[in-house]
Amino acid sequence: xxxLFTVTVTVNGTQYERTVxxxxxxxxxxxxxxxxxxxxxxCEHGVCGACTVLFDxxxxxxxxxxxxxxxxxEILTVEGLGTMDDLHPLQEAFREAxxxxxxxxxxxxxxxxxxxxxxxxxxxxxxxxxxxxxNLCRCTGYQHIVDAVQLAAEKMRx
Amino acid sequence: MAKKxxxxxxxxxxxxxxxxxxxxxxxxxxxxxxxxxxxxRSDHAHARLKSIDVSAARERPGVVAVYTAEDMGDIWQPxxxxxxxxxxxxxxxxxxxxxxxxxxxxxxxxxxPLAVVIAxxxxxxxxxLDDIAVDLEPLGAVVDLEKALEPDAPVIHDDLDSNLAAHxxxxxxxxxxxxxxxxxxxxxxxxxxxxxxxxxxxxxxxxHWDEKSQHLTLWDTTQAPIPVRNGLAGMFGLSPxxxxxxxxxxxxxxxxxxMMFYPEEVCLTWATMKVGRxxxxxxxxxxxxxxxxxxxxxxxxxxxxxxxxxxxxxxxxDFIHDTGAYDPYGxxxxxxxxxxxxxxxxxxxxxxxxxMVFTNRPIxxxxxxxxxxxxxxxxxxxxxxxxxxxxxxxxxIRKRNFLPPDVFPxxxxxxxxxxxxxxxxxxxxxxxxxxxxxxxxxxxxxxxxQPRLRAEGRHVGIGIVCFIETTGIGPYEGARxxxxxxxxxxxxxGVGTQGQGHFTSFAQIVADQLGVSPxxxxxxxxxxxxxxxxxxxxxxxxxxxxxxxxxxxxxxxRAKVLKLASKVLEVPEEELELEDGQVRVADxxxxxxxxxxxxxxxxxxxxxxxxxxxxGLESTDYFGPKYGATASGAHAMILEVDPETMLVEIKRYVxxxxxxxxxxxxxxxxxxxxxxxxxxxxxxxxxxxxxxxxQLLNASFADYLVPTASEVPxxxxxxxxxxxxxNPLGTKGVGEGxxxxxxxxxxxxxxxxxxxxxxxxxxxxxxxxxxxELLEAARGAGRET
Numbered sequence: 001x002x003x004l005f006t007v008t009v010t011v012n013g014t015q016y017e018r019t020v021x022x023x024x025x026x027x028x029x030x031x032x033x034x035x036x037x038x039x040x041x042x043c044e045h046g047v048c049g050a051c052t053v054l055f056d057x058x059x060x061x062x063x064x065x066x067x068x069x070x071x072x073x074e075i076l077t078v079e080g081l082g083t084m085d086d087l088h089p090l091q092e093a094f095r096e097a098x099x100x101x102x103x104x105x106x107x108x109x110x111x112x113x114x115x116x117x118x119x120x121x122x123x124x125x126x127x128x129x130x131x132x133x134x135n136l137c138r139c140t141g142y143q144h145i146v147d148a149v150q151l152a153a154e155k156m157r158x
Numbered sequence: 159m160a161k162k163x164x165x166x167x168x169x170x171x172x173x174x175x176x177x178x179x180x181x182x183x184x185x186x187x188x189x190x191x192x193x194x195x196x197x198x199r200s201d202h203a204h205a206r207l208k209s210i211d212v213s214a215a216r217e218r219p220g221v222v223a224v225y226t227a228e229d230m231g232d233i234w235q236p237x238x239x240x241x242x243x244x245x246x247x248x249x250x251x252x253x254x255x256x257x258x259x260x261x262x263x264x265x266x267x268x269x270x271p272l273a274v275v276i277a278x279x280x281x282x283x284x285x286x287l288d289d290i291a292v293d294l295e296p297l298g299a300v301v302d303l304e305k306a307l308e309p310d311a312p313v314i315h316d317d318l319d320s321n322l323a324a325h326x327x328x329x330x331x332x333x334x335x336x337x338x339x340x341x342x343x344x345x346x347x348x349x350x351x352x353x354x355x356x357x358x359x360x361x362x363x364x365x366h367w368d369e370k371s372q373h374l375t376l377w378d379t380t381q382a383p384i385p386v387r388n389g390l391a392g393m394f395g396l397s398p399x400x401x402x403x404x405x406x407x408x409x410x411x412x413x414x415x416x417m418m419f420y421p422e423e424v425c426l427t428w429a430t431m432k433v434g435r436x437x438x439x440x441x442x443x444x445x446x447x448x449x450x451x452x453x454x455x456x457x458x459x460x461x462x463x464x465x466x467x468x469x470x471x472x473x474x475x476d477f478i479h480d481t482g483a484y485d486p487y488g489x490x491x492x493x494x495x496x497x498x499x500x501x502x503x504x505x506x507x508x509x510x511x512x513x514m515v516f517t518n519r520p521i522x523x524x525x526x527x528x529x530x531x532x533x534x535x536x537x538x539x540x541x542x543x544x545x546x547x548x549x550x551x552x553x554x555i556r557k558r559n560f561l562p563p564d565v566f567p568x569x570x571x572x573x574x575x576x577x578x579x580x581x582x583x584x585x586x587x588x589x590x591x592x593x594x595x596x597x598x599x600x601x602x603x604x605x606x607x608q609p610r611l612r613a614e615g616r617h618v619g620i621g622i623v624c625f626i627e628t629t630g631i632g633p634y635e636g637a638r639x640x641x642x643x644x645x646x647x648x649x650x651x652g653v654g655t656q657g658q659g660h661f662t663s664f665a666q667i668v669a670d671q672l673g674v675s676p677x678x679x680x681x682x683x684x685x686x687x688x689x690x691x692x693x694x695x696x697x698x699x700x701x702x703x704x705x706x707x708x709x710x711x712x713x714x715x716r717a718k719v720l721k722l723a724s725k726v727l728e729v730p731e732e733e734l735e736l737e738d739g740q741v742r743v744a745d746x747x748x749x750x751x752x753x754x755x756x757x758x759x760x761x762x763x764x765x766x767x768x769x770x771x772x773x774g775l776e777s778t779d780y781f782g783p784k785y786g787a788t789a790s791g792a793h794a795m796i797l798e799v800d801p802e803t804m805l806v807e808i809k810r811y812v813x814x815x816x817x818x819x820x821x822x823x824x825x826x827x828x829x830x831x832x833x834x835x836x837x838x839x840x841x842x843x844x845x846x847x848x849x850x851x852x853q854l855l856n857a858s859f860a861d862y863l864v865p866t867a868s869e870v871p872x873x874x875x876x877x878x879x880x881x882x883x884x885n886p887l888g889t890k891g892v893g894e895g896x897x898x899x900x901x902x903x904x905x906x907x908x909x910x911x912x913x914x915x916x917x918x919x920x921x922x923x924x925x926x927x928x929x930x931e932l933l934e935a936a937r938g939a940g941r942e943t
Binding site: 021023024031032035036037038039040041042043044045047048050077078079081082083084087091094095096098100101102103104105106107110125128129130132133134135136137138139140141142143144145146 | 409825
């Protein structure tokens, strides 16, 4: 049997303690150990970005990390961004601009965009496209996602 | 009754759930005592299975069971054909060979499943795959379409003489005579190769057999839950009422998520019944490249016969279509190709010899476009070449051949994929092309801007193409609409949803009929317990067929509401109107009753329901169109190429689409933009590369290049509408239209951008590598000017 390690991690402001195998991926930990299934797994090789979460405020691909690496750290997932009755301006903007179709890539985009908009509160279209070029979407063709980001930036500036 | 909601750009009702990570996808399903499956897959594309030993795997701690084909006993059988050959085409040759749950004697594609491991976790299940000892005797692999038909080619299905899966000829008029009369005959070979849907969500299944209640529940990323339910019930000797298939939120479909059955669907069902616990299998991305269906391999030898002023006299298209290792989907994809080669044009004579071949590659089934893009590619390329050789402008030559707007319904005199005559129901092609040309500034660009840019040494090209698209085919769909005592409306339909916004667009239809807000309409799709008659989401038919079924059911409920309200309010029906969830007397709005109160009155706890009526305010209705509805469009773009790096930049992209009445223009535009994105991928960035052993060389997103926001431009969209006369809403499908003409547009525009090299692009997907080779050949031949 593999050794087990205790992981203590704060996710969306709540502290969790679990005992896990060292090879357990962070994405699987969040989804199946903690039941936070909003973070999605699209490729498990670090290209599609659907699994993006914030790790101490920085966007990471949770499919390329192990849960044990999160020990002692803070994670923000899409569940921590807003609720159905109280959407984050970014989530509102995605809705208004029709930036969501199947919704599978969406949490990854949102979590990549949160730190981006913090650093770039007034981005150009070109800057937005570059910022999201690490997230794949197969449904939207990206145009309405770009519109959503511009709309969100506007909302968040006022 | 005014159309208040249909046609509105409403935001989607389902979005908050998706945006906050609260939507249920198959991998989110978590049941008590759930086990996990992993499949051992063949590394060889063509091989005999000599032996397989799973005993060591069974010993591994945490492994509950390991099964092979032998273990499955009598249940093991090749799947049913999903689509049979068209009974309406004469002299057809068709060999139906379908996929198996687990390999028993012969492997026919790399990735075909050999065994399934059921374990406490996916990690342990995958560990156990390494414990399985397999002896495979490799056979020569068949990968090239033409080599597949050579006499010494290895035969993939041993009981057949060759790898010919099907052969049929369709024709009209007299092509040989047309060819004789023609002033110009263009003949070219066109090569088209495979891509994959690469939906962001891979496939997945949770199968749960409950022994005590004798009930099977399957969560499945399928686009067609009802056929899967009926098929599994039949296969396992259950009543369909014992089987529930749920397609919850699905992360993109695009076609390949329809099969009856994928091997995993059969294996998981069988295994859950054996083991007595729920079992989950989630495909990983690498598996998706092998285990999920793909599309688009064809070789065309095509000929266009024209007069010197560019009028088409005849078209001949002989082609070979790759169906992969098995052909459960029949001739659907190549028939679409054969039909769409005719385009929006008047083509008096036509001859097409279609051969379908087996290869040692994954199964081919529809992938967005479903064979249509290939047909569009052939005709548009031939017209472009004719335009050059005759010295007639590209836009002009198309105009000269358009079917005029007074010929509809137009019978093309060949059979389409739905086994009925290919009839275009309505359309008006000239304004579409002219609008697209105007939007991109075609004349000004060709006459003024392009010469100026070329003088600066830049390679900027402009392209413009057009197409028709058959959509909205039968057989039928159904819907049930119910007014609840709360006053809210619930709707159920059998199609599934993979991002098309059915929850909103269908609610808009109901809202107009019943005078409620679309936000008060709760829609369920893709759950056979809620609705179990129908086929599925494919072929751009959801809005047309399910949408019109929803409309029919909502209209029936409206009639019931009016009848009952008229009795209750003691006012003739003609004086009543439905608005804001109330039934009101038009001239005396204080005389009203709410829909919820009416629903209570319609289901009395005392007193009887009158003979010939039903309790409640509910109706189930169906819609089954005789023909599909014909959408059409034109796309144009301006693109710059760097002839040293071969990188391209799309400067502008415009499209004009006619999808009849739009239910929700916001959703329509999303579909078109997404379609163009996939089209761009399949034109220049995506191709599945197989070697001569049938090995896929680029089975990951690192090497199979799905376009990002850097590659897909802003798309300017305009709409023209010729409502379909075939359905009350006048809708036509639009799910696939965005991607149909993109490869041929890319070809034309690349040629135009590199006009000084005088290349011909006759292959798709293109790529920087292939473009480099074309330019090198042109430089070598001294063709560069």
